[in-house]
Amino acid sequence: MNNTIAAIILTKNEAKHIVRCIQSLQEVCDEIIVVDSFSIDNTCELAQSMGARVYKNPWKNYATQFNYGVYECDIQSEWIWRIDADEFLEGDLGKVMKKTLAICVADVNGVYVRKRIDFMGRPLLHGGWYPSYHLKVFRKGHGDCENRWMDEHIRLFDGKAITVNEGNQVDANLNDLTWWTEKHNGYATREMADMLMMEYAMDAKAQEVVPKLFGTEEQRKRWLKIKYIKSPLFIRPFVNFTIRYILKGGFLDGKEGFIWHILQGFWYRMLVDAKVYELKKQCGWNEEMIKTYLKEKFL
Template structure:
């Protein structure tokens, strides 16, 4: 296969039978290869993916970054470009943009593409509160980037080249109910605790994304995470919610937006702080013991 301007999509899956066909079908007329890296699903995810022409691999789950980097190293990718997309996401086709043609017109030193991410929650696109448009590096030249190994907030880090933006949208719309959502975010909260403490104490390794408020979206997000860490426990969820919902006009997204901001912008972040407080109580605020506990329980090596 001539790899020039061809695109390979990589999708990590586990029990995604209700999402995977939508995701694959949204990509079929745009990408050339679709790779599924599955964590031993128990439903019909693999059957559906294979029927739609995707190539399926399986590998035990450790965390997102480890799984995605395994995919980059082990999938038989023949394309020039790689696209990172989750099973519950899909490509919102832009009739005004020919993605392949746009890639062919790029300067040779461009190795990464930022595209827009849109969240749909309870049938409502979240267009306010700072949630849209948010630009993410989702497409990059194969061999020129990797997923930084963090437990949360992992980004693609380019090893060389520059980036640009293309006006296409990757939509995040999950069909599961709120019981599933809150359970998932309970697990996310534990990962967020590990990531926040790793960010604060540099437990595992120095971040490959340098914090910079005036830099890329990833650099700005990392800068704001460090700033967030400086606020007191339990106060910062109130600040975060107020900033998103009032200052960034999240209230304009109606009832669905209100539920989102209460759950994602307040409850979730309050839960993270409660779990950090629980650790502080368990180890009597001994930072070294907390660090050793995180190293023992969450090291990926």
């Protein structure tokens, strides 16, 4: 079997991360493709100097940008690895992946890898954040990124997926909290739109990961998100924080874990709810006006 791999990395002003990311891929990936959203720093020059092919494409959302890489960037490899610029491969993940792909059977079209988040320099090992498995590698022509505004996953068109348990794909952003909160403010707007489109059945259901409580990690997350959407505004952030920080042991990750769960598990979720409430109130709680706004802004 062909075990050649092309990595797709989406960038915009990622000079702080791109070298670390590509270095972790160089002994693993046969092609490194950067799809850049017109960076104004030297991201593209750094990527090219390390052997990456750089393409430029205007940003709409993550899904459309990633799928531009899948379909428009002349990938020659058999497999595609989804990795963000602020992520890198740790341990033996790359080597084990190459060996796994070389011997996997023909109906295997995807591979789950273990992901770890480092926040403020500390690995988050509790609160349900680790270990967490994500479908990151898939066979070209047998999958792409589902078309959503937030929480988009790789979906397979056919075949099955296996799991690699060696090493980690580490998400370790080096920017400060000012950058983080500004970024998540933008995420909250997209999350608001995504949740409302799910609530009003406006999302592209044919392209969704099928929600299942006892399915894959993506299917379970989608099932839980649907349940979350049906929960009362402003109550659900408290519930989310309590479950992750207290019941799932997030407090064991020290001060960094406390900051993470306050910001990610509570503040961010409360901001999303506030934006949902704001839009519904501005539209006079009229479902058709809300749908019209979403169609004009996000479809």
